Amino acid sequence: MIESLRNTPLLSELSDTQLQRVAARGVRHCLDEGQWLFRQGDPARCFYLVESGQIRLFRLAPDGAEKVIEIVSPGQTFAEALMFLKAPRYPVCAATLAPTVLLAIDAQDFAAMLRESMDTCFVIMGALSRRLRGLIGEIDNLTLHTAKSRVARYLLAHCPEDRRAFALDVRKGVLASRLSVKPETFSRVIKQLTDDGIITIHGAHITILERIALGELAELTATSELGSVPGEIATGAMP
Structure with missing residues (x-):
């Protein structure tokens, strides 16, 4: 579990002690294809790291139609930003696209660890800032193309x-x-x-x-623009 955490962009700069703390509170889940992880509006007590398989994050319209917000692949985390909210709830639904193994990380304990280390806070802020930059690029892609x-x-x-x-x-x-x-x-x-x-x-x-x-x-002007294509944000998913 520690190696999976260490190879994740969001967590790669944590110390060994911090990784051990996260792993001690982490829970591994094995889900079948099509199985739901959580529903829109459920209390957000954990954020997740996908080890294998795929997760789709989506919102449900009143008529039951789905709008896929993100497809999360191995090595990516999602729902991490919710730990900074009071009484957070998941703004989307999550279900598997294939048999999936993921780690559930205790959001409250992780936030407590951040309060103990300013350096760790800046590491996580940097990762979330890259995520925000990717989302801005995605908005551009979906609205201007x-x-x-x-x-x-x-x-x-x-x-x-x-x-x-x-x-x-x-x-x-x-x-x-x-x-x-x-x-x-x-x-x-x-x-x-x-x-x-x-x-x-x-x-x-x-x-x-x-x-x-x-x-x-x-309509590419530079190869680097590919980084803003939906599904290509590697620092996490779901703000």
């Missing part, structure tokens, strides 16, 4: 420059919600990219044939 641009950005962000192919690790409907496009719009964009010879797709496997053309559709 077209659906085709958002899909193109996602594809580029998930395929390193030294590779041409990758496999989608989430269902297309979940991904469409994450990118704030309708499932039919997502399918139409993928078909257009395929018809134009920019990508090929076989099941969940996507091959990028024309990276430059895809970059033009993504």
Whole structure:
């Protein structure tokens, strides 16, 4: 458990003593695919680290429709900022997209540890500030770019420059919600990219044939902009 904590961006600069304290209060959970972790409005007593699998964070509309807010992957934490609120409650629901192992970290005890060390406070503040910067970039991506641009950005962000192919690790409907496009719009964009010879797709496997053309559709001005693509924020999830 300590090694999992040490390899997490949010916690990587904690001392061995602090990591041991966090691990002593931590609880490992093993969840099946589709299992709920918490619901919107539940008391927020813990924040979480995903060790394996995936968690989707989403809000429920009055009609029962879901809006995916974040997809949390291994090595990422979520709900950590809630520890700074009085009587916090989770603002979203959380459920697994695959069999998942995660660590529940006692938020109250972690906050108490922060009060004992100003240096630790600054470390956590730095991580949360990077998270905020990522969220600002995501707002820009969702409000200033077209659906085709958002899909193109996602594809580029998930395929390193030294590779041409990758496999989608989430269902297309979940991904469409994450990118704030309708499932039919997502399918139409993928078909257009395929018809134009920019990508090929076989099941969940996507091959990028024309990276430059895809970059033009993504409306990128610099490679670093890829860091603001939804699902690519590595310092945590859910403010």
